[in-house]
Amino acid sequence: MAQRKATGDRCAAAGTATDRLPRKLYERELRRLQIELVRLQEWVRAEGARLVVIFEGRDAAGKGGTIKRVSENLNPRVARIAALPAPSDRERTQWYFQRYVEQLPAAGEIVLFDRSWYNRAGVERVMGFCTPDQYRIFLRQCPIFERLLMEDGILLRKYWFSVSDVEQERRFTDRLTDPMRQWKLSPMDLESITRWEDYSRAKDEMFVHTDIPDSPWYVVESDDKRRARINMIAHLLSTVPYHAVRRPPIELPPRPPAHGYQRPPRSEQTYVPDHASSLR
Numbered sequence: 001m002a003q004r005k006a007t008g009d010r011c012a013a014a015g016t017a018t019d020r021l022p023r024k025l026y027e028r029e030l031r032r033l034q035i036e037l038v039r040l041q042e043w044v045r046a047e048g049a050r051l052v053v054i055f056e057g058r059d060a061a062g063k064g065g066t067i068k069r070v071s072e073n074l075n076p077r078v079a080r081i082a083a084l085p086a087p088s089d090r091e092r093t094q095w096y097f098q099r100y101v102e103q104l105p106a107a108g109e110i111v112l113f114d115r116s117w118y119n120r121a122g123v124e125r126v127m128g129f130c131t132p133d134q135y136r137i138f139l140r141q142c143p144i145f146e147r148l149l150m151e152d153g154i155l156l157r158k159y160w161f162s163v164s165d166v167e168q169e170r171r172f173t174d175r176l177t178d179p180m181r182q183w184k185l186s187p188m189d190l191e192s193i194t195r196w197e198d199y200s201r202a203k204d205e206m207f208v209h210t211d212i213p214d215s216p217w218y219v220v221e222s223d224d225k226r227r228a229r230i231n232m233i234a235h236l237l238s239t240v241p242y243h244a245v246r247r248p249p250i251e252l253p254p255r256p257p258a259h260g261y262q263r264p265p266r267s268e269q270t271y272v273p274d275h276a277s278s279l280r
Contacts, residue, residue, distance in 0.1 A: 021226040033233045034073050041074050041110065043242035048107035050154045053236065054116045057161030058199065059189040060171040062222040066161070066229045067112050070236075074110070083114035096120060096138060097145050104154065117142065121206035123188065126198045139209040146215040156215055157239060159232055160203070161222045165196055 044051055053070075055063040071079055082103040091099050097117055105111045120138040124130040130138075150156055163171075172193065175185040192199060211217045218235060222228035 020224050021230065023226070026226040026230060029230050030069060030233075033230065033237065034069070036237050037070060037233065038073055039244050040237060040240060040242045041078050042245040042247070043240075044110055045075075045078050045108045046245045050105040050107060051110045051240065052105060052113065052149070052154055052156050053110070054113045054118070054156070054158040055161065056115060056118050056122070056159065057220075057222070058163050058168060059192045060168050060175075060184075061161035061163040062220075062225045062228050063114060063161050064184075065225055066220075066232055067114055069229050070233060071112060078108065079110040079112065081112045081114055082116075096134070097141070104149070117145075118206065118210075121210070122199065122202055125202045126195055127188070127191070139206075142210050143212050143215065146210075146212075150214060155240060157236055158215065158217050159220050159236075160207075160217050161220045161228060161232075163222050167223045169193065 043049070055067055057063055067081060071081060082100075084099065084103070087099065100113075100117045103111060103113070117138075120130055120135065121142075125135050146156060172185060172189065175181045207217060218232075220228050220232045
């Protein structure tokens with residue numbers, strides 16, 4: 001166990017069980033940050049900015065929960081999640097970055113990548129889904145690709161969610177018995193337990209090549225999910241030069257008087273059964 005931790009992600013110093021962020025404090029700060037995210041969204045829309053946020057990390061590191069908190073109050077026409085499935089046979093013959101380019105934002109849009117082109121440096125590398133030559137080409141092209149995005153004006157932020165082996169295994173165990181989260185536990189997730197050091201080495205090598213001044217990685221300690229969400233959102237907001245966009249005042253118009261409209265009888269329409277009444 002000690003050897004595994006030495007080569008992999010370490011336990012979060014601020015995320016131990018005894019120092020877990022209290023729920024009330026978390027919910028209060030999360031609400032404040034989500035209000036700021038809406039302001040950020042409005043700035044992106046008004047300024048025609050393009051924002052890409054990449055969420056990477058180990059399985060069960062808390063990426064999905066953080067993406068949910070980032071996006072849940074945003075306009076889906078402005079902010080969308082890109083979570084691509086395995087590439088098709090046709091996509092496997094394309095330039096590797098091609099299908100990700102199709103997901104990039106237009107003016108006034110935010111795209112949250114739930115995993116990204118970094119699949120090649122992680123699961124594809126460890127599981128042998130790409131050749132050594134494809135892997136080396138990726139490491140060489142990736143910094144160039146990201147510089148091209150930023151030169152074109154795209155705001156790019158990359159977050160790596162770091163979870164300890166002990167906490168990851170605990171979360172996997174929880175998923176086994178939770179019917180609402182069992183779908184999150186795939187054979188690939190189980191494989192990641194036995195390949196912890198392989199993933200650690202792959203992540204370290206990926207950082208050597210892609211953690212560059214123009215496009216740095218920001219590591220989020222995520223043994224405490226509440227802290228991870230708060231810290232990531234606060235950091236994202238601090239890195240974008242947004243400001244509050246003045247919106248025209250909105251007033252509800254007066255409802256006009258009725259002009260003889262009669263609602264059809266309820267018996268002529270099919271209603272959803274009142275299941276809620278059976279709960280009393």
